[in-house]
Amino acid sequence: MTSLSVSPTSAPSTSEPGFNFAYLDEQTKRSIRRAILKAVAIPGHQIPFSSREMPMSYGWGTGGIQVTASVIGQDDRLKVIDQGADDTTNAVNIRRFFQKVCGVATTEHTEEATLIQTRHRIPETPLQPGQVLVYQVPMPEPLYFIEPSRTEANKMHALEEYGPMYVKLYEDITKFGRIALAYDYPVMVNGRHLMNPSPIPRFDNPKMDMSPALQLFGAGREKRIYAIPPYTQVKSLDFEDHPFSVENWEHPCEFCGATDSYLDEVVIDDQGGRLWICSDTDYCEQRQREQLGHTQKLG
């Protein structure tokens, strides 16, 4: 975990010479922005785009990176999280990458960031108007496992034929007594388009509903972009007699005592000992700092 004595915020620096601002060339950025505009105009609808080779392999966030690169500006303050944490490999490297090719300021504090790229979490701190959240998406098509043909799936989206999606939920209830999808839980956006919210835990689904922030989704390998504009209705699929619910834990966070955040289970020894800690490191540290008072620092 990041030590709290080190300032998590960095000032802008000069960008690496030899690269265009934000790595991608201007033409590409423009084409991606056009895709984003279309995506915002039709909430939840997938827009194809010409995904570029990035200096990392597909599956490591190339979609999210391209979206971020297209919308980032000199004045932005970037935060990158991976499963809620600011200090894991994926997050650190993407943050460094943008520092290098844009020279933008970065931060670990959710409320200070103007642009947040995320892998598989939505920050616990509520997002504010003006903030942009960029998701890394491995599989944008929610119907894929029901209808492998893209042509047919597109037709189903066009005609709003989402019955087969519920077949999957029916099977879950039949097998497990409840809808057992823990992540990438499909949602209806604006009452019209079925959408995969990327593999965020089900716990985060309600945060997308009527969020004041702009939410952009980039799938690099699958070459799709989609979006949820601010203040858009996002509803998780469910049955009338099996309503949508989120996970809860019998334990508070070991470090900050939070009972309202998404907790990771950590095995601490080989005696079966385990503890639960916040997956959102920024949220956890802020709470710890508040509890200790601003003068005191954690060791």
Next chain:
Amino acid sequence: MQPLLTVNNLSKYYGNLRACDLISFTLYPGQVLGIIGESGSGKSTLLDSIAGHIPFEDGIVEYCSRDNTLLDLRTLSEPRRRKLMKTEWGYVRQNPRDGLRMTVTAGANIGERLLDVGERHYGHIRTEALQWLDEVEIPQGRIDDFPNTFSGGMQQRLQLARILVTRPRIVLMDEPTGGLDVSVQAKLLDLMRSLVRTLNLSVILVTHDIGVVRLLAHRLMLMQIGQLFDALLTDQVLDDPHHPYTQQLVNATLIP
């Protein structure tokens, strides 16, 4: 009585090949219409054209919907046509693997059409599925089993249940008894006959099995190289065949 379905001069070509040539017939509510003919005579093409699975070149297919409006199926918008196919129409395939979802349970197979039309209550779907399993003589205890654990006859009956759950008015059947052994065939036919009567279904039944049409069909049409003959009463056609091909077909049957 107003016909449920009117087909007028339907033509379907594959290049120069006339798969269906100026086909006309009418189907009335509660009527079972058999279409027999040898392989390659255009039976399945005709059925697929009527159901809208493949586009046809010429002709009119008119359907009188449940709310008593006349719909031209050829010009009907795709969303409405697809909706119709999931509510008022049903299509039974020869191979149940084509008509069922083999990777989901029997209950989900029956429930799918209900979900398609907007049912969102798990309990209701479950009750309905159990009831329809009962109706097609599949033990209710098998509701959570996968169709690939079912016998051929059961799969075919499950396919029926899956379709009938939305109370269709027309059911198109493409050789529903093909590939089943004779005793299972007989049982399935028995079931279909009682369902057709109790639910007042109109059926277009394509087969090359004379036994099947004799048992089920009220009227019989013969198809040969894309053309349709003899829209007559089944008994009339089978007991006193006029057309050379029908004569041959009746003679070729082991037990007519």
